[in-house]
Amino acid sequence: MTKKVWVGDVAIGGDAPISVQSMTTTDPRDIDATIRQIKELEAANCDIVRVAILDIESARNIKKIKEHINIPLVADIHFDYRLAIEAVNNGIDKLRINPGNIGNENKVREVVAAAKDAKLPIRIGVNAGSLKRDFLEKYGNTSAAMAESALEEVAILEKYGFEDIVISLKASSVEKTVDAYRYVSQRVNYPLHLGITEAGTQWSGTIKSSIGIGALLLDGIGDTLRVSLTAHPVEEIRVGLEI
Numbered sequence: 001m002t003k004k005v006w007v008g009d010v011a012i013g014g015d016a017p018i019s020v021q022s023m024t025t026t027d028p029r030d031i032d033a034t035i036r037q038i039k040e041l042e043a044a045n046c047d048i049v050r051v052a053i054l055d056i057e058s059a060r061n062i063k064k065i066k067e068h069i070n071i072p073l074v075a076d077i078h079f080d081y082r083l084a085i086e087a088v089n090n091g092i093d094k095l096r097i098n099p100g101n102i103g104n105e106n107k108v109r110e111v112v113a114a115a116k117d118a119k120l121p122i123r124i125g126v127n128a129g130s131l132k133r134d135f136l137e138k139y140g141n142t143s144a145a146m147a148e149s150a151l152e153e154v155a156i157l158e159k160y161g162f163e164d165i166v167i168s169l170k171a172s173s174v175e176k177t178v179d180a181y182r183y184v185s186q187r188v189n190y191p192l193h194l195g196i197t198e199a200g201t202q203w204s205g206t207i208k209s210s211i212g213i214g215a216l217l218l219d220g221i222g223d224t225l226r227v228s229l230t231a232h233p234v235e236e237i238r239v240g241l242e243i
Helices: 031-043 056-066 081-089 105-118 133-139 143-159 174-185 202-218 233-242
Strands: 005-007 010-012 019-023 048-052 073-076 094-097 122-127 165-170 224-226
Touching: 010 019, 019 233, 031 048, 031 056, 031 233, 048 056, 056 073, 056 081, 073 081, 081 094, 081 105, 094 105, 105 122, 105 143, 122 143, 133 143, 143 165, 143 174, 165 174, 174 202, 202 233, 224 233
Parallel strands: 019 048, 019 224, 048 073, 073 094, 094 122, 122 165
Antiparallel strands: 005 010
């Protein structure tokens, strides 16, 4: 049983059903196209949708996009902590960050403060392809390196009294991904976002995701999931619902 957090009106963790997510492939600066694609995802029974925040314009468009959609919206942030704060100010429902690439701890602290004030969760996203050198030197490019990296990021957020956390640990290797999730699930009770990164085409990606995500769900691990495919986002939802 994991801690329950809320993304808009959708619960993740605890006794909540497993939610299925996707991510838009449109440019968020094109508001109309982004709204159209989110509407397609809503019709396919998507629970939560994520959008890449490329710049300040993208972050400010969140407010306009949310006026026309009915499911929670997650901001995918890389490198610039100011985009996370701007997304919060424009009504985002959840942040997805990798604290390690946001900058120094003071910048992370500002993002945490904004999320805490807005009462929205943060997903820590750790990818095998972008681990810190310290972890690679200590553990090699392994599932342990991914897991320990995530736990360090969790500790940073906890240091500032923030506990509405979701964790994802993704690799293109099914075995490495499954091992990392099992490792972390024994050490924290935060909800886990399942997925295999760069899973591939609709055919190969469906197979890899089914094996990896399915193995974890059979273990009782996982609270929300996204099947990452090179296909249209609606196909991600269809496969995710089947899993």
